[in-house]
């Protein structure tokens with residue numbers, strides 16, 4: 410073991426003081442005292458101060474590994490009662506897949522939510538009832554999937570990458586190619602168990618504490634720490650027909666997407682992406698896709714062009730394969746892609762949902778995963794297509810939740826998912842990508858495109874006010890109700906402990 414540098418010894422000392430008072434506070438139960446003291450660590454401060462974005466690195470004073478939701482409540486409640494004389498803040502950390510330090514608590518306490526996951530996922534199903542799973546907030550979606558599949562069930566709405574935590578994605582929205590049918594993940598939650606910034610452990614749902622429920626969903630960790638969630642399930646399909654087609658014409662590409670998401674009988678998953686001629690068509694990092702028809706892929710000459718790829722999936726069970734294939738063919742016949750570019754494959758449901766993982770592992774093995782990721786994700790309104798929108802999206806995005814979307818019924822989530830490996834071009838890659846992001850944002854501003862950032866990142870409060878728009882008042886009211894000391898998720902930089910909230 411290496412000895413930590415003196416800097417960390419100091420932090421450790423500060424935390425020992427905290428620990429002493431934590432222990433004092435909980436003397437009414439010796440068990441709790443023991444488990445809290447036992448649950449702080451100091452050797453992993455650097456890791457807890459890192460995230461996927463690799464741009465901010467602000468270590469906490471201590472890392473907390475709760476054994477139960479009441480441990481989380483005891484720790485937050487203690488810091489709450491210390492009042493304004495303490496500067497300690499608390500960040501729940503899922504897997505740290507944040508991009509801008511959102512799961513960091515500089516000089517405070519990072520709670521490793523993964524420690525709670527040993528609580529087994531329970532699946533509730535019965536005749537005539539909507540099945541659901543009861544899962545710890547720090548559990549990974551991939552583990553929830555594996556568990557529910559044992560019961561022939563699965564969640565309905567996903568993210569592209571499953572090695573993210575339930576509490577982490579529910580604090581944002583959780584969006585992938587199923588969202589047009591089922592809404593984002595935050596629209597598929599039955600109940601949450603939440604620790605507020607006052608240290609209260611509360612259940613909430615549409616019926617019980619509904620304001621807290623809606624606040625926590627998409628709430629960027631500002632109103633509570635999600636310790637458990639009940640996730641709505643559906644019967645899991647066995648197989649997936651996975652298809653990609655290419656477009657040169659952007660208008661045809663978007664019109665086809667909008668046709669597909671509004672059609673009655675349609676795919677189960679629809680996503681589009683832009684293929685910049687750089688890494689090659691079938692080599693996209695986001696998925697390992699092995700088309701059955703590599704010949705045609707090779708023949709298609711895409712030299713120098715920007716292409717648009719529409720990705721679709723149809724779920725099916727082998728017993729009804731014929732029917733599913735007919736439906737796919739019928740849908741494909743209505744698309745206006747470049748004719749020679751239909752790439753198809755069949756995989757199991759897990760292989761499809763976990764498609765990004767293999768690519769992530771490949772990048773990791775090449776040292777290309779742990780690099781800066783200057784990502785920009787925008788919700789962009791689709792102004793000319795409001796006519797048929799009400800039916801599709803109107804009911805899906807519940808505007809009582811904290812997630813912010815454009816004031817339009819249909820919108821695109823556009824992700825600019827850059828990697829900036831320092832190896833080729835040094836810091837230049839990162840600078841270029843950041844400058845490009847800034848150009849995109851300033852174009853939206855000057856063209857009057859009312860885009861909203863997803864996984865938002867701002868550093869000054871006036872930008873947060875603009876982001877939330879009419880909802881800002883609600884955000885402030887909820888913050889005063891559930892986290893009046895501004896203890897929670899300081900890395901989002903919306904509120905600052907010690908400053909007045911409004």
Ligand SMILES: Cc1cc2nc3c(=O)[nH]c(=O)nc-3n(C[C@H](O)[C@H](O)[C@H](O)COP(=O)(O)OP(=O)(O)OC[C@H]3O[C@@H](n4cnc5c(N)ncnc54)[C@H](O)[C@@H]3O)c2cc1C
Pocket residue numbers: 461500501502503504505506507508511512513522546547567568569570573574575576577578580581582583584585629630633634635636864898900901
């Ligand atoms: C490779 C990759 C692919 C991705 N793909 C998608 C995608 O397809 N769709 C999509 O919607 N998003 C996607 N994301 C973004 C992802 O949703 C966010 O990174 C999110 O932060 C989840 O990551 P995490 O679980 O590690 O949470 P963290 O980054 O650890 O935390 C995120 C925020 O939530 C807070 N938080 C964490 N856990 C809890 C909890 N239990 N209760 C309350 N607050 C909590 C943290 O304090 C922090 O503010 C992707 C990210 C990566 C890196």
Ligand SMILES: *[C@@H]1O[C@H](CO)[C@@H](O)[C@H](O)[C@H]1NC(C)=O
Pocket residue numbers: 602610611612
């Ligand atoms: C929340 O509800 C679940 C059952 O749905 C129960 O097991 C749990 O104890 C409740 N938690 C609180 C804090 O009331």
Ligand SMILES: *[C@@H]1O[C@H](CO)[C@@H](O)[C@H](O)[C@H]1NC(C)=O
Pocket residue numbers: 686687711712713
């Ligand atoms: C585009 O792709 C072709 C074929 O792979 C390649 O020869 C060419 O260099 C690429 N152009 C750019 C700008 O990357």
Ligand SMILES: *[C@@H]1O[C@H](CO)[C@@H](O)[C@H](O)[C@H]1NC(C)=O
Pocket residue numbers: 808809
């Ligand atoms: C939410 O949507 C409803 C119905 O569409 C609307 O009446 C209400 O004003 C909206 N609320 C907010 C805060 O946008």
